[in-house]
Amino acid sequence: MAAPLHSGSRAKVERAAADGNASARLEQEWLYAEALDRHEAERAATVRRRRALALVGPAGVAAALLPVIFPLTPGFAANDTLAAVIAAAVTAAIAIGIVGLADHLARGLPRAGAGESLVVAAALFSAGAAAIHFAVAKMHFDEYTLFGVFFVGSGIAQLVWPLWLLFRRWRPLFLLAALGNAAIVALWAVDRIWGLPLGPTSWKPDPVGFGDSVTAGFELLLVAICVALLVRERTARLGRASVLALTVGVTAMTALSLLSALGVGSSLLTSTQ
Numbered sequence: 001m002a003a004p005l006h007s008g009s010r011a012k013v014e015r016a017a018a019d020g021n022a023s024a025r026l027e028q029e030w031l032y033a034e035a036l037d038r039h040e041a042e043r044a045a046t047v048r049r050r051r052a053l054a055l056v057g058p059a060g061v062a063a064a065l066l067p068v069i070f071p072l073t074p075g076f077a078a079n080d081t082l083a084a085v086i087a088a089a090v091t092a093a094i095a096i097g098i099v100g101l102a103d104h105l106a107r108g109l110p111r112a113g114a115g116e117s118l119v120v121a122a123a124l125f126s127a128g129a130a131a132i133h134f135a136v137a138k139m140h141f142d143e144y145t146l147f148g149v150f151f152v153g154s155g156i157a158q159l160v161w162p163l164w165l166l167f168r169r170w171r172p173l174f175l176l177a178a179l180g181n182a183a184i185v186a187l188w189a190v191d192r193i194w195g196l197p198l199g200p201t202s203w204k205p206d207p208v209g210f211g212d213s214v215t216a217g218f219e220l221l222l223v224a225i226c227v228a229l230l231v232r233e234r235t236a237r238l239g240r241a242s243v244l245a246l247t248v249g250v251t252a253m254t255a256l257s258l259l260s261a262l263g264v265g266s267s268l269l270t271s272t273q
Contacts, residue, residue, distance in 0.1 A: 048109065049106075049109055049167065052102075052105035052106060052109075052167070053167070055101070055105060056098070056101060056102050056105060056163060056167075059094075059098050059101055060098055060159060060160075060163060062094060062098075063094055063095045063097075063098040063127070063130075063131070063159060064095075064130070064134055064155065064156070064159055066090075066091045066094055066095060067091055067095055067130075067131045067132070067134035067135040067155075067258065068134045068135070068137060068138070070087060070088070070091045070135055070258055070261075070262075071135055071136075071138055071139070071258075071261055071262055072138060081264055084259060084262055084264045085255075085259065085264070088255040088256075088258040088259045088262075088264075089255050091131070091135075091255070091258060092131060092251045092252075092254040092255035092258060093251055093255075095127060095128075095130070095131035095134075095254065096124060096127050096128060096131070096247065096250055096251045096254060097251075098127060098159075098163070099120065099123045099124050099127050099162055099166070099247075100247065102114070102123075102162070102163050102166045102167065103115065103120055103123070103166050106166045106167045109167065111168055111169055111170075112166065112167055112168065112169060113165045113166050113167075113168070113169030114166045114167070116169070117239075117242070117243055118225055118228070118229060119165060119166065119169065119229070120166075120243055121221075121225060121243065121246055122162065122165070122177070122222050122225040122226060122229075123161075123162030123163075123165060123166055124162075124246060124247055124250045125218040125219070125221050125222040125225070125250065126158045126159070126161050126162045126177070126181075126218070126222055127158070127159060127162055127250075128214075128215075128218045128250045128251075128253065128254045129154075129155075129158050129181075129215045129218040129219050129222070130154075130155045130156075130157075130158035130159040131155075131254050131257075131258070132211050132212075132214065132215045132218075132254060132257045132258070132261070132272075133151045133152075133154050133155035133158065133215065134151070134152070134155040135211075135257070135258050135261045136151060136211065136212075136261050136272055137151040137152050137155065139261075143199065143200065144198070144199040144200060146198070146199075147199060154184060157180065158181075161173065161176075161177055171230070174226040174227075174229050174230045175226070175230060177222060177223070177226045178222075178223045178226040178227055178230070181219040181220075181222050181223050181226075182219075182223050184219055185216050185219050185220055185223070188212060188215075188216050189216075191205065191206055192205055192206060192207075192208050193205060207270070207271075208270065209260060209270045209271050209272035210256065210257060210260040210270045210271075210272060211256075211257035211258070211260040211261050211272030212272050213270075214253050214254070214256070214257045215257065218250070218253075257272060260272040
């Protein structure tokens, strides 16, 4: 027969059980507190993201509308060079500045692409291409409605894409941008070499202009960055000074492209078609 437990042994067993129950309760309380903290952090991030988007949304609309309005305003006509230069600089600064605003507001948010130098560089190139596409949309609508729709659609995609990426770094976005912008560059090359099979001047190549060359350059750089980010999750980072210089450079090239769309400085800037 089994020997009965001594009182000392029973006390030890009871203490061990009590200690185990206390540890289980403490672990449950710790897990509950951790889940509560995580929920509060997610809630705070959601509120912050909504507030940021409430600021970025109207700024994004302005970044799209100003390049569209730019060639339509009589005061910015090619015969008033100074007004055109000022208008182009302001329009480009706002169109490209949306990237800096979104990058600032999205920093620290969960899964955001803000703060990553190559992501910011890709966003700048995309915003620059979008601004130029918006600026030439009117002349393409006048030429052929489908062309105008294409330029507005590509401009919207190229403006929304960087804002989405800065607030939510999602790998499929890199693939979409690489394929979409590569297709736009290929279409541009076909139009400049052989011409397009539709429109009022089918199979007639358009001349290569300054603005469309800059746009194609932005898009090629964007494709290269997206491929690099797809191949390697972690890539070399650009310094803050390099990002600032890149922002100034993209803004300047965008402003010059807007002037070429008006025909300003045609002796230096080939007119953009």
